[in-house]
Amino acid sequence: MALADELAKKQRSISVAEFFEKNKHMLGFDSPTRGIITTIKEAIDNSLDACEEAEVLPDILVSVRKVGGDVYRVVVEDNGPGIVPDKMPAVFAKLLYGSRFHQVRQTRGQQGIGISAAVLYAQLTTGKPTLVISRTDAKSPAHKMTLVIKTETNEPEVLSHEEIDWVLPHGTRIELEFKSSMAAKKKMLEYLKYTSIVNPHARFRVEIDDESFTFDRVSHDVPPCPVAIKPHPYGIELGVLKRMTAASDLPLKEFLIESFSKVGEKTALEICAVAKLDSKVSANKLSLEQLNPLLEAMQTVKIPAPSALQCLSPITEELIVKGMEKEFQLDFIKARTRPSSVFGGNSFIVEAAIGYGGKLPVEGSAMLLRFANRVPLLYQQGACAITSAVSGVNWKAYGVSQQGLPMGPVLILVHVAATNVPFTSESKDAVASVPEVEKEVTLALQELGRDLKMFLSRRDKSKEQEDRARAICSVIPLIAQKVGEIVERPAPDTSLIEGRIMRRVVLKKGSSAGKILIRVDNYTTKDQEMALYDISGDSAGDATVPPDFVTEMDGEYTKIWKRLLHSGDNFEVTYTGAGGGIVDLQGIAENLKVVVDLDV
Amino acid sequence: MALADELAKKQRSISVAEFFEKNKHMLGFDSPTRGIITTIKEAIDNSLDACEEAEVLPDILVSVRKVGGDVYRVVVEDNGPGIVPDKMPAVFAKLLYGSRFHQVRQTRGQQGIGISAAVLYAQLTTGKPTLVISRTDAKSPAHKMTLVIKTETNEPEVLSHEEIDWVLPHGTRIELEFKSSMAAKKKMLEYLKYTSIVNPHARFRVEIDDESFTFDRVSHDVPPCPVAIKPHPYGIELGVLKRMTAASDLPLKEFLIESFSKVGEKTALEICAVAKLDSKVSANKLSLEQLNPLLEAMQTVKIPAPSALQCLSPITEELIVKGMEKEFQLDFIKARTRPSSVFGGNSFIVEAAIGYGGKLPVEGSAMLLRFANRVPLLYQQGACAITSAVSGVNWKAYGVSQQGLPMGPVLILVHVAATNVPFTSESKDAVASVPEVEKEVTLALQELGRDLKMFLSRRDKSKEQEDRARAICSVIPLIAQKVGEIVERPAPDTSLIEGRIMRRVVLKKGSSAGKILIRVDNYTTKDQEMALYDISGDSAGDATVPPDFVTEMDGEYTKIWKRLLHSGDNFEVTYTGAGGGIVDLQGIAENLKVVVDLDV
Structure with missing residues (x-):
């Protein structure tokens, strides 16, 4: 069979750059729109990792600008430790090259592909080389290079190299030009927002054409850089x-x-x-x-689990709650950082949070925020093990309806921090199905689900009580009126009764024979800090309880009594006067107070 | 900053073998269970491609056998053109090496990764080299090699090489040992079944431990081998x-x-x-x-679309229908091969089929069979563009309920044939989201959906008519009986009326004064091929219509009249005789005929 010889002639090596040029969607370059986001994401991953290694508070500039036709220039600049000139070509223009692949610790970058994939995409769509500037310290000059990847060999080619003056004492700047569209601007800002939530120590200044945005840091503590550890015997192959x-x-x-x-x-x-x-x-x-x-x-042999403390950097429950509250003003929010666990010799920690109500949409599926090693995952939600773990929880048991994902005003955040996140592809969009990881996600959500259930059932119960109270209260004035008609007297004031039934703080002001009476009843179940304001022409000089503060302006006296009113207690004050004016309670929520001014 | 220098020391190249050893799940080696399926799939892909190139009817042996502990030996042997000895090491023990990556035509293998990934997985889990035998023609000896991949460099290492006698005149055999489990046996057989449906010219003999299975070929035509074409100007970057x-x-x-x-x-x-x-x-x-x-x-510039005829090999509507009917005995089945289309310079053809009823489960989501270049896709359904296109169709408009996927006894098959299938990852489980491909899938399904709707509405209508007819028919005998009682006569026979209402073929045999009368009425809406059997002691020598066939045994005469009876027509025959015996219609479905033998 001569065929085998003929076929043999066609057999040849494929360079990894050729492979990914053809399969660029595997790297997150599915579409021109997505190209910008993937590029920014890869550059920022590197910047944040480098700043963490250098223990520097990251200050990152992101700029996206249309430079003509459908060509955009993307710039990412950081104040990280910089890259020595010898290594610059390979770091940026060789796929499968990096410092983090062989280390056992939590890093954002882990494949040595990301940023060089962006360089490959730029030269593929515009033919333009990538410009890189890097400086390692104030005493050395900055190095500026233009680079391309030789696709057939996956080797870097330096087109130009010069030493330059640069404003930053240390850091790295990358400039790429590629074909794209601005369709993903919203998604880009979303990516930056979520990145900023889980990296509260970083500051991002963003310029998109002529608009500027800043995502400022809310913490000034550099999180400790995860330390590389040796592999654990469990899971070694x-x-x-x-x-x-x-x-x-x-x-x-x-x-x-x-x-x-x-x-x-x-x-x-x-x-x-x-x-x-x-x-x-x-x-x-x-x-x-x-x-x-x-x-x-x-x-x-029984060997202790690897110590996750050093090599992992979870966000922590406190910071997750802070970040979510800031963004969504939730009625309920709870976060959980699980103990560390192991799969195939890799340490990992799952963190999760559930939010409910607030500004979340009431209709449709829950909002799911996925993170891996402090990086938001924006694509391929359906392919992600996190999603299937969330869908696998029996949400109905926690009082939430469910169609795959839970439904309603629910926000679920899951963060997987691992020494090696098992992504389904090089684009790092989705976590592969690893039973150990899915189990931890499930456990975290079940714990949180129980808390959510308690919140919902309390809320339902209090809503039920309130509905009942409201029904009763709506009848009371009618009864009072009827009784008044029968006994031929004006209907008695029923606000106090209503306030008591409705569990409110009731303020009542009335007058009788030149005496003014003000009374506050706390019918709520909680102690209330209140400030009673009474503004009228009366100076209340003979008040049974002297005001804590009095001021006069144009003959109007503002009198303030401040008190901690325990649940069930009341406060009363009487003074001689003509009444009128206005009376109010400060410090009590609107929906908790009833003001009855019978003296108007 | 000395840090940059320190970091620089850690920067290094990552070999593609190292990369995929760490990220083996990207190649479909997520779990030991799946390892066997992925290995068999990759080996069979290669075998089928090679046989197609050699225009040989594929005869493929698959053997999976436990060899101790959790170690399994997988063997795949084909009668393909074989591989020349020089190329054997790189073909099997070097990732990113092959003949099909640089060609523009439909092939199963396209990345140059598959089978060497299995070799990598075997040496990773058992440390064992892979054994390969190949022979290119009867005049040359077979070559037997044991191979490993040097992970650090991604280069093949030949541990042994000898020329041997071999039973096959040409072909290739690969033997790997790796850690696995038999949990996926069902899935393995499923994979082989579906592969056999879309490769009706191939024969698979399968041995799993001590069980044997054969998936025989149903077609003896080797499908024409797709011809490599030059790239099309559209979509070149x-x-x-x-x-x-x-x-x-x-x-x-x-x-x-x-x-x-x-x-x-x-x-x-x-x-x-x-x-x-x-x-x-x-x-x-x-x-x-x-x-x-x-x-x-x-x-x-306007340039004609690339000719898909040469470079693509669709399954064809006829073979899809055949394959689906064989497996699922459907009430409705229709397939559609769309015209060829183009994305990014790649030709592709979408084929789809919808089946309904039959043995499909009535509850739950539709069954979705996904294929790419004649290879079944068994994993990551949720991540696949085919799935999202199916879910995106408004199935309710076609009379099928829907929760994402359509629900009920529905089977959907989609085949994407392309010169370059855009898979989401190297494991080739799911098609990436490409708008052009999704659109073609949608159009194919919409066309088929309209046919399904027509079938369902006809079925509903005829069911409704039948229900109504059945209700009337259930009253007729009662009315007849009552009328009989009133006029003091036996109730008249109403079967003919019922047959007419129910749209049946009615056979009636009666006798009167020594004459036997047989009458067949076709009340159905279709012409009916019938064979009237009348078996009794009568020879029917004087029949008004002589039988087409008469035979006698032990004094019993079997008389057969064969006729095409048009819708609405009838057939009558009379002869002299004693009657009795049995009478029947052959060729008419049981639920379409009514036999009234008044002569028993």
Whole structure:
């Protein structure tokens, strides 16, 4: 068959740049519209990671400007530690190159693809090289380069390189031009808003054509930079163990202690014993037949879970609640940071929050905010394990209707922080289905669901009570009127009764024989801080309780009594006067007070 | 800042094998369970592609066998053209290597990743190399190799290589061992069933532990192998055009004719004119400033769509209907192959089918079968553009209830055949959202939806008519009986009336004064092919219409009259005889006939 020879001629290597040029949608460059967002996201991921490493409060400038036709210039500039000139070409113009891929710690970037994918997309759509400026300290000059990726080889090509003066003492600036459209402006601002919520220490200045936006920092503490740890023995795979042992000339016991986290002398010896291997044998002498029991022993022997504290950086319950409250003015909000957990040797922490009511839309599905390593996930919600975990919770049990996702004015936030987030693709839009992660999300939501249920049932109960009270109150004045007609007297004032039934603070002012009486009853179930204002021509010099404050203007006296009125208590004051004017309670919510001025 | 220098030390290249070892879920190796399916799928994709190229009817052996613990051996063997020994290492043990990535035609494999990903997964989970045997023709020996991928460099390593005798004159066999579980057996058989539906020319013999299954071919025609075509000018991107011109020393006009499909002399000159470029300028002399208008002209000038006929291989409406009918015994089934269309310079054809009723479950969502380039897509339904297109159709307008997907006994099949299927990730589970593709899916389903609506409304109407008829028919015998009582006669036979109302074929046999009368009335709306059987002691020698066939056994005569009975017509025969025996109509469905034998 000559065919095999013929086919053989067509066989060839595919460079990773060629591969992703053809499959650019896998990198988040599905459409020109999305190109801008993906580029900004990748650049900001790098900036925030670098600032965290340098323990600098990030100050990031994002600029998107139309430069003609459908071509846009995107600029992202940070005050991070900068990149040494030698490394600039590969960092920006070589796919699969970076510092974070081989480290076991929480970082936003983890693949070494992101920003060079943007460079690839720019040169593909406009043919233009990418301009990069970087400076590592005030004593060195800044370096300015124009770069392209040689697609056939995935190697960087430096088109120009010069040293320049630059305003920033350290930092990095990238400028790309590509075909796009502004259709995604709303989504871009959404991305920045959510990024700012989960990175409260960062400041973003944004310029979109001629508009400016600032997302300011609300915290001045740089979150501690997650520390890289050694891999944990659980979840190591045979192929990796084989490679690790082959590269080590240490005796087995020392190899185990040196190479893995949480393995001390005792654990190492126990692993050797269970595997029936000599702890002094050189690691690189182990055969495949010996590696198999070694791996098994590493999974069997009880080893403490990896310490997530150092290598992970959760947002914390407090900051999540703060961020959500600021954005959505919710009636109910609760966050939960779960204890750390492990999948395939990777530490991870799930954080979740549920919000209810406030400005959330009453109709339609719940709003779901997904985050991974402090980066908002804006696309492919349907493909994400977070979504399926949310849909998998029985929300009806918590008093919320459900069609897949919960329905109604519900906001759900889920953050997965991991040393290696299992994304479904290089575009990092969705978390792959990992049972351990899904379980943690479910547990967090179930805990929060129970709190939500309690809130909703309390709310329903108080609503029910209020409905009943309202029904009664609507009848009382009619009864009073009827009674008045029968006994041929004016109908008695029933406000006090209504206030009592409705659990309100009732203020009543009346006059009788030249005496003015003011009385406040706290029928609510809570103690109330109140300030009673009485503004009239009376100076109330003989008041039974002297006011805490009196002032006169044009013959009008403002008299203020401030009190903490316990639930069930009342306050009364009498003075001689002509009455009239206005009376009010400050410090009591409008829907909690009833003011009855019988003296008008 | 010394930090930049420190960070620089950590910067390094990541080999594509390292990348996918860490992100193996992107290749469809999310879980051990899925590993087997992905491996079989990738191997079969290659086998079917190779057999198509060689114009051979594929005969594929799949074997999955537990070899101890949680380790399974997977074997896939084909009768394809084989692979020359030089190329075997890279084909199987180097990611991003293959013959189909750079071709513009419909193939199952298109990335050069699939099978080497399985090799990577095997060595990762068991440390075992992969065994490959291949032979290109009967005159050459077979070559047997054991291979691994050097992860750090993504280069193949040949551990052993020998020439061997082999039963097959040509073909390829691959044997891998990896950790897995048999949990996915059902899904595996499902995958093979669907693969066999859309590849009716292939035969699969399957051995799972000690069970055997065969999915036989139903067609003996090798589908024509799609022919590679040149790229179409529409959808070419600037970066690619820049690379193409740089590599060509032809004058611009000749470059355009040589490099693109559907560009002849006239079109080429028109492109040059619109771009205001000299048609004789050497392509590699063009500057970026000249390439921009050239690209624009290539998009503006009217050029015929690429001919999909050669480069695509749709399944065809007939074979889709055949395959679906065989599997699901449907009440309604209709398929549609749309005309070819283009996205970003790639030709594609959408085929769809809708089935209704039959053995489909009445409850729950519709069953959705997704295919791309004749490969079933089994995972990530929620992330697939096909799914969102199906959910986007307003099914209620076609009489089908809907909750996202249509609900009820509905089966939807969608096949996307393209020179480059835009998958969301390397695991090729889901089609990315491309508006052109989604639109074609929607149009196909809308066309089919209209047919389904007609079927459903006819069915509803005929059901309604039948209900009404049934109600009337249930009263007729009672009326007849009453009338009989009043006139003091036996109740008249009403079967004929009922048959007429119910639109049946009515067979009536009666006797009167030694004469036997048989009458058949076709009250249905269709012409009916019938065979009237009359089996009794009568020879019917004097029949008014002689039988088409008579036979005698033990004094019993079987007499058969075969007729095409038009709708509304009747058939009558009379003969002398004693009557008795049995009478029946063959060729008429049970629910369409009424047999009234008054002669029993």
